[in-house]
Amino acid sequence: MNDFHHGLRPESRIVHPPVEEVAGSRSLGVPIHQGHVFAFPDSDALAEAFGGPDRAFLYNRLGNPTVRSLERAVADLEGGSGALAASSGMGAINTVLLALLRSGDHVIAQESLYGGTFATLADLAARWGVTVTRVRGDEPEEVRAALRPTTRLLYLETVSNPTTRVTDLPALIGVAREAGVLSVVDNTFTTPLLCRPIEHGADVVVHSATKYLGGHSDVLAGIAVFADAGLHHRVWEHGVELGAALDPFAAWLTLRGMQTLGLRMRRHCESALDLAGRLAAHPAVTAVRHPGLPGHPDHELARRLLPDGQGGVLSFDLAGGREAARTFVGAVRLASLAPSLGGVHTLVLHPASTSHRQLSDEELAAAGIGPGTVRVAVGIEHPEDLWADLDQALAKL
Numbered sequence: 001m002n003d004f005h006h007g008l009r010p011e012s013r014i015v016h017p018p019v020e021e022v023a024g025s026r027s028l029g030v031p032i033h034q035g036h037v038f039a040f041p042d043s044d045a046l047a048e049a050f051g052g053p054d055r056a057f058l059y060n061r062l063g064n065p066t067v068r069s070l071e072r073a074v075a076d077l078e079g080g081s082g083a084l085a086a087s088s089g090m091g092a093i094n095t096v097l098l099a100l101l102r103s104g105d106h107v108i109a110q111e112s113l114y115g116g117t118f119a120t121l122a123d124l125a126a127r128w129g130v131t132v133t134r135v136r137g138d139e140p141e142e143v144r145a146a147l148r149p150t151t152r153l154l155y156l157e158t159v160s161n162p163t164t165r166v167t168d169l170p171a172l173i174g175v176a177r178e179a180g181v182l183s184v185v186d187n188t189f190t191t192p193l194l195c196r197p198i199e200h201g202a203d204v205v206v207h208s209a210t211k212y213l214g215g216h217s218d219v220l221a222g223i224a225v226f227a228d229a230g231l232h233h234r235v236w237e238h239g240v241e242l243g244a245a246l247d248p249f250a251a252w253l254t255l256r257g258m259q260t261l262g263l264r265m266r267r268h269c270e271s272a273l274d275l276a277g278r279l280a281a282h283p284a285v286t287a288v289r290h291p292g293l294p295g296h297p298d299h300e301l302a303r304r305l306l307p308d309g310q311g312g313v314l315s316f317d318l319a320g321g322r323e324a325a326r327t328f329v330g331a332v333r334l335a336s337l338a339p340s341l342g343g344v345h346t347l348v349l350h351p352a353s354t355s356h357r358q359l360s361d362e363e364l365a366a367a368g369i370g371p372g373t374v375r376v377a378v379g380i381e382h383p384e385d386l387w388a389d390l391d392q393a394l395a396k397l
């Protein structure tokens with residue numbers, strides 16, 4: 001880290017990502033090192049570079065200076081000992097799962113996980129002999145009851161999508177630690193500015209950096225952060241085999257976006273809470289979910305775990321059900337109908353007909369999603385303009 005980092009708050013450190021000095025000075029903008037291979041004075045020095053994620057740069061699949069700046073910046077924010085960037089969030093998640101699991105291992109996973117993560121776990125179960133127990137994840141006792149002698153890993157998300165349930169990380173990770181089980185937490189929705197799972201005992205934190213870290217809907221990237229250097233080294237070795245390495249330009253875009261993460265997260269959180277309150281008062285809306293709302297089932301937990309903001313995603317139910325929701329998402333003008341989140345642009349989505357279309361109404365209900373549920377990933381536009389847009393779309397129902 002840069003010398004002056006010590007004692008600074010995350011919002012300040014993130015503006016000054018680590019950059020190597022060149023000839024006695026340091027570029028303020030992170031340079032893009034686009035070359036994919038590095039030359040050495042002799043074979044011993046080259047051989048030494050194969051040894052780990054902190055060695056000399058050799059070949060981009062093993063490491064790259066721009067990518068390493070991103071890894072060090074995110075590891076610093078999350079309070080980890082090191083990080084591994086990947087070409088997407090799923091690249092990071094697969095690298096971690098494939099490196100840590102072997103045939104016969106048992107995984108305890110929250111049932112509300114991101115669909116791509118669940119597909120990977122289902123595939124590992126169907127083809128590679130890993131067993132998976134799905135838990136709601138709101139009770140430490142439920143996790144304790146799911147433990148087996150073969151349990152290797154507990155997989156959680158800080159905030160679930162689109163239900164906005166908050167996971168009691170300290171309690172659940174505590175159960176895993178007692179049993180010697182590794183915990184992996186997907187912290188995409190909260191970012192290290194709102195929550196740092198390693199401080200609550202997590203072994204690995206993963207991100208779709210495509211979302212808030214990049215923040216501008218222009219880059220696909222993922223990152224895994226490790227509490228322990230040994231674990232980082234093991235997963236890095238597997239990452240080198242898998243080859244889901246991040247491109248230097250994508251790392252640069254992510255770092256460039258991250259410098260404004262502090263400003264953006266504050267705006268995302270404030271606007272989401274503001275819009276959630278206004279939606280709750282609208283006659284066409286039957287329920288609103290945002291952890292910052294006093295009526296939310298995890299509101300007290302959210303205040304404890306996420307004191308600096310409860311996130312930029314909300315969801316709400318329309319009295320008119322499926323048809324009303326489809327009409328609404330087609331009627332917004334400033335917001336866009338699109339399946340991502342975490343960028344500067346506000347996005348709306350009707351999960352029942354898109355991201356969760358494979359679920360029946362009963363399965364949707366079990367997942368806490370209604371046929372008329374709409375998800376809003378709130379961007380950084382002016383909240384009055386956003387409300388005017390949502391309000392005119394509600395008037396079309």
Ligand SMILES: Cc1ncc(COP(=O)(O)O)c(C=O)c1O
Nearest residue numbers: 088089090114186188208210221
């Ligand atoms: C919580 C979460 N984790 C992981 C991913 C996968 O990330 P990516 O699309 O960058 O592969 C997503 C994507 O939507 C996500 O929402």
